[in-house]
């Protein structure tokens with residue numbers, strides 16, 4: 001199967017439990033909650049998205065004809081950046097990666113020795129044939145949540161109509177609040193900080209790559 005990829009790059013994971021960890025990012029093109037066009041943003045089911053995931057024009061973006069071709073490119077980015085002292089780590093994101101990510105690609109990444117993480121909006125069930133090593137789910141107020149278990153739940157906060165309490169009983173190891181970036185970022189950061197102080201099961205996820213000015 002072919003894969004449409006916006007960009008691939010080597011950086012540090014900036015969010016959540018694996019924050020600070022070197023990773024290759026594979027950003028899949030397209031999402032089921034927003035077209036990615038600015039003129040559609042206001043009526044999108046996910047209107048606050050901070051990411052350009054349209055098309056295939058980013059660095060190492062393109063149409064990859066096979067799982068092996070994409071996995072080889074991601075491995076080349078890892079070896080160009082990393083020495084052999086740590087566990088290779090790849091973050092599949094987007095866009096919505098679970099619209100394209102499949103078992104052959106995960107198998108090809110595992111053959112290189114990668115630990116495979118995914119960042120998903122949780123609107124599509126994760127098929128049982130996907131051998132993912134780390135699942136981060138980020139629920140969206142305008143969309144159904146179909147992935148109710150995983151490693152971390154990372155809620156962009158605040159979202160009108162979404163109370164963090166409604167997720168607290170789900171089967172995740174960690175619960176994170178991430179201040180919604182945009183014009184109200186400072187106010188959202190204060191709200192998230194206050195919430196984490198009052199509700200200690202929630203941890204504060206700052207998008208450290210933005211603080212650092214890296215990708």
Ligand SMILES: C[S@@+](CC[C@H](N)C(=O)[O-])C[C@H]1O[C@@H](n2cnc3c(N)ncnc32)[C@H](O)[C@@H]1O
Pocket residue numbers: 031048049050051093094095096097119120121122137138154156178179180181182
């Ligand atoms: C761009 S999304 C791609 C993966 C997937 N579509 C998802 O939503 O989880 C990556 C992460 O960025 C978060 N995110 C998107 N827009 C954001 C914003 N304005 N402020 C903070 N986090 C944001 C998402 O909730 C998600 O956790």
Ligand SMILES: Nc1nc2[nH]cc(C(=O)O)c2c(=O)[nH]1
Pocket residue numbers: 011012013014015025051093094119209214215
């Ligand atoms: N450094 C860095 N960390 C990230 N964690 C999640 C990201 C994403 O866009 O999914 C992201 C990203 O875009 N950059």
Ligand code: SF4
Pocket residue numbers: 031032033034046048049050051053094095096121140
């Ligand atoms: S679901 Fe993820 S990629 Fe899609 S619009 Fe929302 S934040 Fe962006």
Ligand SMILES: [Mg+2]
Pocket residue numbers: 050051
């Ligand atoms: Mg991002």
